[in-house]
Amino acid sequence: MSGPADAWRVLPVGALVLVVAGLAAFADAALAPAPGRLPLVQRLGVPMSEAARLLRQRRRGVVGSDGLLRVVGCAGPLVVALLMAVVVPFGGVTGADLPVGLVWFNAMDVVLWATWWLAGWGTNSAYGLVGGYRFLAQAIAYELPLMFALTTAGIAAGSLQTSQIVAAQHGTWFVVQMPVAALVFVLSVAAFTAWAPFDHPAGRDAAGGLLAELSGIDRLLLLVGRYALLGVGAAMSAALFLGGGGGPLLPGWLWSTVKTAAVLLALVAMRHRCASLPAERFMRWAWLVVLPLTVLQALVTSVVAATGR
Amino acid sequence: MRPSAGLLARWAGRRPHLLLVPVPGYPQLRLGVEAATSALGGVLAATPADADLLVVAGDPVPELSDAIEVAWRELPGPRARLHVDQAGGLHRLLGRAVESLSAASQRDDATGRRDEWSAGRDDAGDQEMGMPGGLPMADRAADRDGLPLDVLHVPLGPVLADWPAGLVVDTVLQGDLVQQAEGRVLRAHDAASPSQFWNAGTAHTRAGALDSLGRFLAVAGWGSAAAEARALRDALLDAAEITDEVADVEQRLGRLGRRLLRSRTLRLVGDGLGRTDGGDVTARWRAWLDAAGSGTYNDAAVSAGDRLVQACRLMVGLDVGQARLVLASFDPDPDRAELPAQRDRAGSAS
Numbered sequence A: 001m002s003g004p005a006d007a008w009r010v011l012p013v014g015a016l017v018l019v020v021a022g023l024a025a026f027a028d029a030a031l032a033p034a035p036g037r038l039p040l041v042q043r044l045g046v047p048m049s050e051a052a053r054l055l056r057q058r059r060r061g062v063v064g065s066d067g068l069l070r071v072v073g074c075a076g077p078l079v080v081a082l083l084m085a086v087v088v089p090f091g092g093v094t095g096a097d098l099p100v101g102l103v104w105f106n107a108m109d110v111v112l113w114a115t116w117w118l119a120g121w122g123t124n125s126a127y128g129l130v131g132g133y134r135f136l137a138q139a140i141a142y143e144l145p146l147m148f149a150l151t152t153a154g155i156a157a158g159s160l161q162t163s164q165i166v167a168a169q170h171g172t173w174f175v176v177q178m179p180v181a182a183l184v185f186v187l188s189v190a191a192f193t194a195w196a197p198f199d200h201p202a203g204r205d206a207a208g209g210l211l212a213e214l215s216g217i218d219r220l221l222l223l224v225g226r227y228a229l230l231g232v233g234a235a236m237s238a239a240l241f242l243g244g245g246g247g248p249l250l251p252g253w254l255w256s257t258v259k260t261a262a263v264l265l266a267l268v269a270m271r272h273r274c275a276s277l278p279a280e281r282f283m284r285w286a287w288l289v290v291l292p293l294t295v296l297q298a299l300v301t302s303v304v305a306a307t308g309r
Numbered sequence B: 001m002r003p004s005a006g007l008l009a010r011w012a013g014r015r016p017h018l019l020l021v022p023v024p025g026y027p028q029l030r031l032g033v034e035a036a037t038s039a040l041g042g043v044l045a046a047t048p049a050d051a052d053l054l055v056v057a058g059d060p061v062p063e064l065s066d067a068i069e070v071a072w073r074e075l076p077g078p079r080a081r082l083h084v085d086q087a088g089g090l091h092r093l094l095g096r097a098v099e100s101l102s103a104a105s106q107r108d109d110a111t112g113r114r115d116e117w118s119a120g121r122d123d124a125g126d127q128e129m130g131m132p133g134g135l136p137m138a139d140r141a142a143d144r145d146g147l148p149l150d151v152l153h154v155p156l157g158p159v160l161a162d163w164p165a166g167l168v169v170d171t172v173l174q175g176d177l178v179q180q181a182e183g184r185v186l187r188a189h190d191a192a193s194p195s196q197f198w199n200a201g202t203a204h205t206r207a208g209a210l211d212s213l214g215r216f217l218a219v220a221g222w223g224s225a226a227a228e229a230r231a232l233r234d235a236l237l238d239a240a241e242i243t244d245e246v247a248d249v250e251q252r253l254g255r256l257g258r259r260l261l262r263s264r265t266l267r268l269v270g271d272g273l274g275r276t277d278g279g280d281v282t283a284r285w286r287a288w289l290d291a292a293g294s295g296t297y298n299d300a301a302v303s304a305g306d307r308l309v310q311a312c313r314l315m316v317g318l319d320v321g322q323a324r325l326v327l328a329s330f331d332p333d334p335d336r337a338e339l340p341a342q343r344d345r346a347g348s349a350s
Helices: A004-030 A040-044 A046-056 A067-085 A101-121 A126-157 A162-167 A179-192 A216-241 A252-270 A279-308 B003-013 B027-039 B062-074 B090-100 B105-111 B202-219 B223-239 B243-262 B264-270 B281-294 B304-315 B320-330
Strands: B017-022 B053-057 B080-084 B139-142 B148-156 B167-174 B177-185
Touching: A004 A040, A004 A046, A004 A067, A004 A216, A004 A252, A040 A046, A046 A216, A046 B003, A067 A101, A067 A216, A101 A126, A101 A162, A101 A216, A126 A162, A126 A179, A126 A216, A126 A279, A126 B320, A162 A216, A179 A216, A179 A252, A179 A279, A216 A252, A279 B264, B017 B027, B017 B062, B027 B053, B027 B080, B027 B090, B027 B223, B053 B062, B053 B090, B080 B090, B167 B304, B167 B320, B177 B304, B177 B320, B202 B223, B202 B281, B202 B320, B223 B243, B243 B281, B264 B281, B264 B320, B281 B320, B304 B320
Parallel strands: B017 B053, B053 B080
Antiparallel strands: B139 B148, B148 B167, B167 B177
């Protein structure tokens, strides 16, 4: 349990989130596709160059755009990533080990519905609006499977506290016990981050969609927030399904780092391996195949948990 | 200049974002700018808001020039523009334009702007009749479910990433749903007839098919495959002169083809979409892939004008993303076949 005295822990969590976001950006640059690829050293400089560009660029203010909502939308993903990160156990330490950490994580993911939508809608642009609509459609496809995936981990551990879920994986990792839930969770991380193949809300075909009218610091904030979400999602996958900091020989924080990096690299690498999937194309799959499978997974896990006790 | 600003400029200059506006009739200029951009380590921007440089490849007609002016006003700054009218020395020209992004004159440009970026201008703009920014409110009309919904008139093109040169499709949108689509072409100033660039031999025909395939893949959101198709396009055009590279190109083309045919996401995106007698979106991009290998088309008789009419008819009732995929699968590039004259009604559907 955490008390007010532990509030200082939020500060290093914030720093860690920024580090993870940076790592995600560098990994993304390093894994750029082959044609026209720069040498590795130059590729690793790309995130720095992009950030430098955006830092000195002016902010675009479309006529009639809603300044407040646009700012909420642009800063939203980074803030949500921070709020998610406080409940993510990392090598035996959790920023704020809430008794309902799992529910908190889920609630923060739902806040993303609003922030992505506001980022698109606040700019008063047809393409931004299209991007916002696309994210909401996508959210309807991924949210329920994601909730059941989280629930399954909670059932198996008999707790909504994330540190308890890590502790419950002392014998076997949950990815072995509930592979469907683990896979669905990792794919949902890509979906709520608007990352490939679920990057249709920021699709090139809609001139960047959510990103269409953003420039300067607005765009930088949104892109950093996106990488941060990807990193925090990877860390949460490692904690919920890959045993968190548990493992032989190495200290817990190193195991957490290795597992998070592995999930993060898999997510980043996905980007160049598939076309962008519009929500209306995978909605049927999400509801008719993935959702029943996650419910079944939750049922099996419940029966095992009830009989095993 | 402060040292920190110098550092920022040095880093920023290594990754310029270009908004490329191709003009019909000058495909070789477009290809030249694309090649020079990647040689500089730059990327092609998706929107004016994301661009540092505006590059016009060719000599545009007045209406296209107007669209370019609008796009220029939307570049945030620091910004520079470049008019390219010959393929030589592009790398040096672009390099100099990138350097000018860090020049002192950018300050004057920033303070002297008389557009939405003008100094002291409020975010919300003028308030006129209670409308935000003096803009008229969108009209409303019943959507396909009979519910009243805002109607937006959105022209797709002519300044749009991964879009055929000079093409405009005037659409009426409700939400992201296309309710009407009508296509036309803004021709080049001096182009009496379309460019014959893509018809100059088998290598050019194959490269043309790869150009279309690259555009389709970019619209489908598969950037790396699009980049490979475009790299192969350039390699084929080079190999038309240098023959010892040909075997390597054929091998890479085979690999790209297998990768595309294996892709489940691409199937999920294109299957059953925009179906005509000749097949769906998947069938059409496969036809581009086949033509890239063989250099011959099965439907050579279908002109770009007819392809545009067909695409516009199919776009109605689809959302913007699907509509763009359908259009990209037809790829009615004005440089690839005869199209009706400027301002003619090329396609109409309601």
